[in-house]
Amino acid sequence: MKWRIASVAFLLGSLATGLSWLTLLPTLLHLMDVARRWVPSEGVEAAVLSRVRGFLPFALGLDLLVLVILAYIVLEFTVGRPLRATELAVGQLERLELDLTPISQGGPFLSRIQSALNRMAEALRREQALTRSQLEALRQANARLSRAQTELVSAERLATVGRLAAGVAHEVGNPLAGILGYLSLARMRAPTAELKDFLDRIDHEVHRIDGIVRGLLDLGRPRSGPLAPVDLGQVVETCVRLVRAGPELSRVEVGFALAPGLLARADPGPLSQIVINLLLNAAQAMGGQGTVRVSTGREANEVWLTVEDTGPGLTAEVMARLFEPFFTTKEGKGTGLGLAVSLHLAQGMGGKLTAENAPGGGARFTLWLTAA
Numbered sequence: 241m242k243w244r245i246a247s248v249a250f251l252l253g254s255l256a257t258g259l260s261w262l263t264l265l266p267t268l269l270h271l272m273d274v275a276r277r278w279v280p281s282e283g284v285e286a287a288v289l290s291r292v293r294g295f296l297p298f299a300l301g302l303d304l305l306v307l308v309i310l311a312y313i314v315l316e317f318t319v320g321r322p323l324r325a326t327e328l329a330v331g332q333l334e335r336l337e338l339d340l341t342p343i344s345q346g347g348p349f350l351s352r353i354q355s356a357l358n359r360m361a362e363a364l365r366r367e368q369a370l371t372r373s374q375l376e377a378l379r380q381a382n383a384r385l386s387r388a389q390t391e392l393v394s395a396e397r398l399a400t401v402g403r404l405a406a407g408v409a410h411e412v413g414n415p416l417a418g419i420l421g422y423l424s425l426a427r428m429r430a431p432t433a434e435l436k437d438f439l440d441r442i443d444h445e446v447h448r449i450d451g452i453v454r455g456l457l458d459l460g461r462p463r464s465g466p467l468a469p470v471d472l473g474q475v476v477e478t479c480v481r482l483v484r485a486g487p488e489l490s491r492v493e494v495g496f497a498l499a500p501g502l503l504a505r506a507d508p509g510p511l512s513q514i515v516i517n518l519l520l521n522a523a524q525a526m527g528g529q530g531t532v533r534v535s536t537g538r539e540a541n542e543v544w545l546t547v548e549d550t551g552p553g554l555t556a557e558v559m560a561r562l563f564e565p566f567f568t569t570k571e572g573k574g575t576g577l578g579l580a581v582s583l584h585l586a587q588g589m590g591g592k593l594t595a596e597n598a599p600g601g602g603a604r605f606t607l608w609l610t611a612a
């Protein structure tokens with residue numbers, strides 16, 4: 241800053257000197273003519289005076305040339321360059337490139353404009369950051385809204401399916417129990433292996449129908465009884481023991497990471513049903529071989545229970561329809577009611593059930609309940 245003021249002062253000083261020279265020159269020349277008249281014309285003084293007189297216009301010309309060059313240099317540094325830097329910054333602002341480095345070489349003429357530009361860029365940057373954060377908040381709200389909408393549609397669908405189906409299922413349940421009873425008698429008395437095989441197949445299909453009827457009844461039933469503190473770890477251990485006895489989990493390794501003494505506000509029946517559904521799904525997804533990990537924990541006033549497997553995980557298509565009643569990829573083997581019922585039961589206990597892919601592959605289902 242100081243050197244710029246000095247250079248401007250120097251320029252002005254030089255200009256003043258130049259102008260003084262210009263105005264003084266005729267007087268000086270006149271004085272020299274007068275002086276020459278006083279000294280002997282043949283003397284050394286006269287020769288010197290006449291040389292100085294001849295040199296004076298040349299010295300003035302040189303002085304003016306140096307002045308012009310100096311004026312150019314000083315103007316370039318004090319006005320030209322800052323002006324170009326300002327122009328560049330204005331161009332950047334025009335293109336909304338707001339991360340411009342503060343411009344600071346305005347010199348005596350442009351520094352105020354430049355600091356105004358810097359302040360403007362800073363204000364625009366703040367405005368842009370605010371807009372970005374508002375956009376992000378809007379995007380998150382939108383995502384939450386669409387999740388809530390999906391859950392609502394699914395819940396409404398469940399309620400309708402449940403109400404309708406419960407009536408039918410109730411009526412179908414009794415004849416089914418009769419059919420299953422007679423079937424087991426018939427299988428015991430079947431005279432040929434072929435007939436026994438047919439009866440086995442019928443038994444398998446009737447059991448599937450029975451499964452559907454039970455699922456539908458679950459959907460139509462009030463979601464759960466009174467809630468009380470339930471030890472999550474104990475429920476998990478009981479369920480694993482129960483499911484291990486069946487064929488699905490016999491070759492599956494089960495790992496635990498259970499927080500001791502974790503209490504959830506739940507109904508033990510529906511809670512066990514959810515855990516069993518998740519364990520069976522995990523084992524089926526891995527084709528009966530692999531590792532299932534069950535973990536529990538607490539976050540603020542909620543407790544969570546996670547069932548994670550080492551299976552193929554959930555594709556985007558499956559993920560979108562996971563909790564839909566009757567959605568299954570196990571053609572002929574699954575009813576597609578397991579997760580729909582589990583979600584229904586979880587919501588009935590004031591909780592939720594979420595699904596995601598685990599970082600190392602495989603699916604991860606998390607049940608959230610209120611801590612007791």
Ligand SMILES: Nc1ncnc2c1ncn2[C@@H]1O[C@H](COP(=O)(O)OP(=O)(O)OP(=O)(O)O)[C@@H](O)[C@H]1O
Nearest residue numbers: 521522525553568569570574575576577578579603
């Ligand atoms: N752990 C998992 N890994 C991969 N896919 C899964 C997993 N759990 C569920 N799924 C997918 O979600 C679908 C729906 O599961 P859901 O439990 O509702 O029905 P299901 O298992 O097919 O039938 P059911 O439970 O009546 O035997 C499954 O068919 C499967 O495609």
Ligand SMILES: [Mg+2]
Nearest residue numbers: 517521578579
């Ligand atoms: Mg299932």
